[in-house]
Amino acid sequence: MIFKNRTLRLVTLAVLASCLVVGGEPEPRRGSKVSPKFSNKSEGNNKTVNSREGKVFSLFNIVQFNNGGCRSTSTISGGGSGSSNRNGTCFTSNECVSKGGSAAGSCAAGFGVCCVFLVSASGSIVTQNCSYIRNPNFPNSLDTATQISYTIQKCDRSVCSLRLDFETFSIQGTGNTEEIDTDLTPLDPGGVCLDTFTATVNTGQNIPTICGQNTGQHIYLDVGTLSSDTAQLNFAFNGASNNRQWEIKVTQIPCNTQGHPTGCGCLQYHTGLTGRFTSFNFAPTNDNHLANQDYSICIRQEAGFCCIEYSLCPDANSFSIDTNMMLMMAKVETECFSVDYITIEGGQGSCSGSAVPSAGVNRYCGDKLNPLTMEGENVPICDCTAPFRVDIFTDATTDLADDPPTENSKPSRGVCLEYRQIPC
Structure with a gap:
């Protein structure tokens, strides 16, 4: 069999890179095509001829793929979600090198490499x-x-x-x-x-x-x-x-x-019907929460859900935003203006009705999460006022017991809350 005038051309088209987050909140990706697209075109006046001398043909292949997100073979160990694969962007091998990335696996049916950028x-x-x-x-x-x-x-x-x-x-x-x-x-x-x-x-x-x-x-x-x-x-x-x-x-x-x-105005943003969030540096059990914090944690309201219920995590000291001894006994809301506190707009008793609603209470401090003053038990807090958000505020002063002014008997660890959205 004799091949004459055989032409094979491979063209890759690059578009704007995007990132696909794996195992977390979806991130934007530009373009939707991830599989290569093939088109065959004849070139010149070459013809396919069947004869005893052989076959003469011309083939012009164009391979296109978007520079979309891809899951690489490069792994993260001990990260926020345990061992997982890093995300990359699908480029040709030459493009990946020229942009300063490293190839870690293939993409686009093997026509591209999953390019990971490490700085x-x-x-x-x-x-x-x-x-x-x-x-x-x-x-x-x-x-x-x-x-x-x-x-x-x-x-x-x-x-x-x-x-x-x-x-x-x-x-x-x-x-x-x-x-x-x-x-x-x-x-x-x-x-x-x-x-x-x-x-x-x-x-x-x-x-x-x-x-x-x-x-x-x-x-x-x-x-x-x-x-x-x-x-x-x-x-x-x-x-x-x-x-x-x-x-x-x-x-x-x-x-x-x-x-x-x-x-x-959201520093942090969570999605889903249930979840958990903490203040910064909550992980260690022998350290304090951070001073001079003033930011908002937001939760996206899902379709068909009108309320959200917050409750304490099972971790020790999940609500120790200010362990001043005076505030551990009495939590009148007005006292929360001069110390560390969180804000839940529209906060009231449990969405299940297990606690008596207390309208207008939206600031919480001390070492108990409770919408009622002079109460010593932690209870869930219900919020039916969208948008759903929790504001974290801490001042620059030390959380010390008042009498005598010594270290508190337990650390001001911060806040850990679990949430679940309630159907309308």
């Missing part, structure tokens, strides 16, 4: 969607106390916000340090971060400084509508430590994307 060096500029920012020498802990910073640039002018997922996040927390001077004045208020992580944008969004153990947490950043808008991430350290390690997934989200809290 470690301080001062790096992150330009690709679905990038992973990691400490230098990851997966080993950071062995220096040098400040680390990153700049996130938009991968496309249509991007308005970012989601940061803390796959691994471990830096020094507050240290649970409360020294008392001879005049009974606290020298080192608990809740003040030793190490710090800060995120800054030019939209005026209030983003709290955090520290400690925050693996599994996430935050949304409103970066603005200008193509030149960026976000800055900074780690600053205090002294030597061997527990500094992080891996943060950065997802870029276009403006007006359905199902995302763009421009609504």
Whole structure:
């Protein structure tokens, strides 16, 4: 058999990259085609001829695939959801290398590679969607106390916000340090971060400084509508430590994307009929919640559901937002204005009717979650006033017992709440 004038051409078309979050809240992806599209075209005047001399033909193959999200073979161990695969973007092998990524598996029926973007060096500029920012020498802990910073640039002018997922996040927390001077004045208020992580944008969004153990947490950043808008991430350290390690997934989200809290003032956003959330640095049982926090945790209202019920997690001290001894006995709402508290607008008794509603009570402090004053038991809180959100506020002062002003008998660990949405 003789082949004459055989032509094979492979063309790949690249479009804007997008990220698909696996095992968590869905992220936007641009384009819907993930399988290659084939088209055959004849070229020139070549003809297919059947003869004893052989077969003469011409074939022009075009293979197209979107640069959509893909699941790579690169794995995360011990992250927010346990062992899982990192997300990547489908590119050709050459495109992946030219953009600074690493091929980890195939996509588009083998015509592309799942390209993973890992960034470690301080001062790096992150330009690709679905990038992973990691400490230098990851997966080993950071062995220096040098400040680390990153700049996130938009991968496309249509991007308005970012989601940061803390796959691994471990830096020094507050240290649970409360020294008392001879005049009974606290020298080192608990809740003040030793190490710090800060995120800054030019939209005026209030983003709290955090520290400690925050693996599994996430935050949304409103970066603005200008193509030149960026976000800055900074780690600053205090002294030597061997527990500094992080891996943060950065997802870029276009403006007006359905199902995302763009421009609504939510630092955190949860979906689903049930779930759990905590204040930052709740994970360790021997450290304090963080000082100077002022942010909102929002839950998307699902179709056909009109109320949401919050209850304490089974973890110890799941509501220890301010363990001042005076507030542990009496929780008059007006007293919550001058201490640490959470706000649940429209809060009242349980949605099941097991507790007596108390209209107008929306601030909760002390060490008990209860809409009634002078009560010593934790009860669920029902909220039928959408949008559903819980505001976290902590001040800059130490949670100390009043008489004598010494350390509290239990830590001010923070807040851990479970929620379930109630049908209309």
